Amino acid sequence: MNEMKMGQWKMENNDKKFEEYLGEFRPRKPRPLPEPIVHRQVWRQRLATSAAIAISLGASLWFILRKDKLSSGEIVAKNSTSVLEETSPACPLALLPLTQLALQDPDQLDAQLTAASLRVLPDFRGSNSTLRVLAKE
Amino acid sequence: MGGKTLSAEDVRRLYDQHGPALVAYACGFVTDAAAAEDVVHGVFLRLLSAEITTPDVPVAYVYRSVRNAALNARRSGLKLAELDPQSSVFRHRDRNQEAALALEKALAELPEEQREAVVMRVWSGLTLEEIAAAVGVPLNTIASRYRYALEKLREKLRRYERNENGAMENGK
Numbered sequence: 001m002n003e004m005k006m007g008q009w010k011m012e013n014n015d016k017k018f019e020e021y022l023g024e025f026r027p028r029k030p031r032p033l034p035e036p037i038v039h040r041q042v043w044r045q046r047l048a049t050s051a052a053i054a055i056s057l058g059a060s061l062w063f064i065l066r067k068d069k070l071s072s073g074e075i076v077a078k079n080s081t082s083v084l085e086e087t088s089p090a091c092p093l094a095l096l097p098l099t100q101l102a103l104q105d106p107d108q109l110d111a112q113l114t115a116a117s118l119r120v121l122p123d124f125r126g127s128n129s130t131l132r133v134l135a136k137e
Numbered sequence: 138m139g140g141k142t143l144s145a146e147d148v149r150r151l152y153d154q155h156g157p158a159l160v161a162y163a164c165g166f167v168t169d170a171a172a173a174e175d176v177v178h179g180v181f182l183r184l185l186s187a188e189i190t191t192p193d194v195p196v197a198y199v200y201r202s203v204r205n206a207a208l209n210a211r212r213s214g215l216k217l218a219e220l221d222p223q224s225s226v227f228r229h230r231d232r233n234q235e236a237a238l239a240l241e242k243a244l245a246e247l248p249e250e251q252r253e254a255v256v257m258r259v260w261s262g263l264t265l266e267e268i269a270a271a272v273g274v275p276l277n278t279i280a281s282r283y284r285y286a287l288e289k290l291r292e293k294l295r296r297y298e299r300n301e302n303g304a305m306e307n308g309k
Binding site (some may be wrong): 015019020021022023024025026027028029030031033034 | 144148149152156157158159160161170174177178181182185225226227228229230231237240255257258260284287288291293298
């Protein structure tokens, strides 16, 4: 015990100075650790984040594609409707021939207009026609 | 005895705090300062990139890792180069490069456990108790290793130490 104390005392007094002298030497600092190295935890977080982003992007893309599909279906429906409209018997009235007819043969004009009205105007003579129902009410 | 998983911040803090001392320590195995630096760098890169659970005293684990990596590097053909003033591990406060090289050489000639004790004490700033805990040997053993190491170093650096003191006295 005494010897150890002696040893410690010796270290404190004789070696302290030399220890300080050694402290005057500084070992060279190693080059800094590279920043791009991704620590495992950060890596996991980034993986989770990118997975979430990929899922949301995928969902958005799917939604957009689906929407496009639906709207193209609507266009097809619209187109088919317009085709139907085009093929319907509603023929526009041509003003020039009607004017000529009015000057030459007014009776014929009346007959033509009556025939056209049957095609162009809604028919209220049917038993289930809306106008007829409304008229009854 | 539990373990501790080091975070990236822990690893970087250890590197900042003990990196220079570890380079000095590794230099005892590979002699070449650049190789020693590579060894230390490699150990810390591995610590950063892998999930390693270290013992309770991480600094002891790091010293062991550096020792093993340095021995592997030496075994795998790293040449024991002549000490080159340009690639010296140590820098002296008053730019006494000759003394710095002498210290490097003297440290490399110390037995491994003595070198470890002196590097951990002087340049890693650990107390003898901390070194004993880190290395896992009794305090008395560490104190003896340290004392022997200092004696040998003093013997080899006596000339420079005396010159330094003489210069200081002349300067006064």
